[in-house]
Amino acid sequence: MSQQGTKEKVVLAYSGGLDTSVMVKWLQLEKDLDVIAICGNVGQDAEDLGWIERKAHDMGAVRSCALDMREEYAETVLAQAIASNALYENRYPLLSALSRPLIARHLVELAHETGAAYIAHGCTGKGNDQVRFETSIRALDPGIVVLAPAREWNLLTREQEMEWAKTHGVPVPATVEKPYSIDDNLWGRAIECGDLEDPWAEPPADIWTMTRDPMLAPDEPEEITVGFEGGRPVSLNGQKMRLLELIVELNRVCGRHGFGRLSMIEDRVVGIKSHECYECPAALALIGMHQELETLCLDGSTLRCKHQVDQRWATAVYEGKWYSQLKGSLDAFCAYTQRHVTGEVRARLYKGVLSVCGRRSPYSLYDPSLATYGDDDSFDRSLASGFIGIHSLPSAIWSARQGPASGMGGLRTFAAEDQKRTPSA
Known part of the structure; x- marks a missing residue:
């Protein structure tokens, strides 16, 4: 990808874990690119991410930086997630999905600052994060080319990645005995x-x-x-x-x-x-x-x-x-x-x-005098009859024209139909 002897630059979303550690070296060897590694601190276990900067430098990155995004993450992202009660499928509070757009914005800003034509991420080829990073990057700057090494290389398992890392002198934290993939913020x-x-x-x-x-x-x-x-x-x-x-x-x-x-x-x-x-x-x-x-x-x-x-x-x-x-x-x-x-x-x-x-x-909006059944009850029960008449009017008309009262199908008919729709025990 280099032109006229001058290497082009790629900004890599770098976590210091197995995938992105291998990618620092892989992008240099396979793509002939100068790697600019950026790690966003969005509340990982380690507050001091200086070791990540040093690790990327030691593997040949021309620039490496760790940005503290925690305050920005809380104030501009998590506050919105709370206001929106963000639970995917009513259970998952979106922790990974929430950090990606913030990191993506910083990736794009760094690419603009350094003149990098490429942005790379360490997401797997069948996960969600590749979609999130690339959709965010393209929304912010459609002209940037996104590289996804995990979709290109032939390292299909974590064990193969660890073997490649060992061969090319890349230190990684994962082991075969406990090969969990962990994302924390x-x-x-x-x-x-x-x-x-x-x-x-x-x-x-x-x-x-x-x-x-x-x-x-x-x-x-x-x-x-x-x-x-x-x-x-x-x-x-x-x-x-x-x-x-x-x-x-x-x-x-x-x-x-x-x-x-x-x-x-x-x-x-x-x-x-x-x-x-x-x-x-x-x-x-x-x-x-x-x-x-x-x-x-x-x-x-x-x-x-x-x-x-x-x-x-x-x-x-x-x-x-x-x-x-x-x-x-x-x-x-x-x-x-x-x-x-x-x-x-x-x-x-x-x-x-x-x-x-x-x-x-x-x-x-809770009014104790309306909710109570005690002596302080202020609810006007005389309003209920008229309300129920209006509320039930569509049901009454339907019953008279098409339903049980119409002669077109009595209560027994509707009971039989309901029983057909109910699975037997």
């Missing part, structure tokens, strides 16, 4: 491969690092209270915190009580099902508590509509469409609904379970 950990490829097998105990075994969690429950302002978490147990700090602390507290584990069958963008394990203590706690506050602050019609928007938002982001007209439009809807989602939610942690036990808001 502020929002949690994603674990796959190895023994986890059998959906019948129980995930090995050694994959969990953020959460204690619920059976070994404290015997005494612990209560937490999260404060929200405009849909954004702002305090924990009455103490004001930046979102980054709050997430870190909730990961610690919830993890200590064994809350936040997921083992699920997930539908990937590329059309295959996979067995995925996740640890997301703070993510699941904040989304769950935020949903509870919304039930207090949003009217029923808006709440039902937002359930649909939340699912569409999560699916769009899962599919890599962070930079899209659809996602921007969904953001606008969610932002409008969050104007009065302010208040506190109290929850109890015990043996792997988080149970909401209280919620309050200065903008609550």
Whole structure:
């Protein structure tokens, strides 16, 4: 790919793990490119990523940098995920899918700064992240050429990659004995491969690092209270915190009580099902508590509509469409609904379970005088008869013209049809 003796540049999304470590050397040897390695700190276990910079340099990268994106990740990405109750397939809080568009934007910015014509990523050829990175990059700059070595080389297994790395002097952290693929950030950990490829097998105990075994969690429950302002978490147990700090602390507290584990069958963008394990203590706690506050602050019609928007938002982001007209439009809807989602939610942690036990808001739509059956009841029951007459009018007309009262089919007929549709025990 070099021209007239001058090598072209490629910006590589570099994690320091097996795949991208091999790629630093592979891009030099197979593509004849100068490699610029960039690692984004979005809350991985290691806060000091200087070792990643040095490792890339030692393997011949002409430039290597580790950027601290944690604050930006929390404030500009995770805050939106909470407002949108982002749970893909109603379970997975999108931890990997959320970090990719932020990293992609920094990749594009670095390519512009250095004049690189290429961007490379370390995603596998049948995973979701290749879709997310490339869709984001093309949305930001369609002129950049994206390289995906894992779709080109003949290293089809992790064992083959480790053998190639050994042959070419590339140090890697993975071993054959524990070949899990792990992606972690502020929002949690994603674990796959190895023994986890059998959906019948129980995930090995050694994959969990953020959460204690619920059976070994404290015997005494612990209560937490999260404060929200405009849909954004702002305090924990009455103490004001930046979102980054709050997430870190909730990961610690919830993890200590064994809350936040997921083992699920997930539908990937590329059309295959996979067995995925996740640890997301703070993510699941904040989304769950935020949903509870919304039930207090949003009217029923808006709440039902937002359930649909939340699912569409999560699916769009899962599919890599962070930079899209659809996602921007969904953001606008969610932002409008969050104007009065302010208040506190109290929850109890015990043996792997988080149970909401209280919620309050200065903008609550819950009216005790309307809800109560006690002496303070202010609900006007005389309105119910007229309401029910109007509400049931379509059903009454249908029954008279086409249904049970029409003579075209009595109650016995409808009962028989229902029984046909009900599978026998």
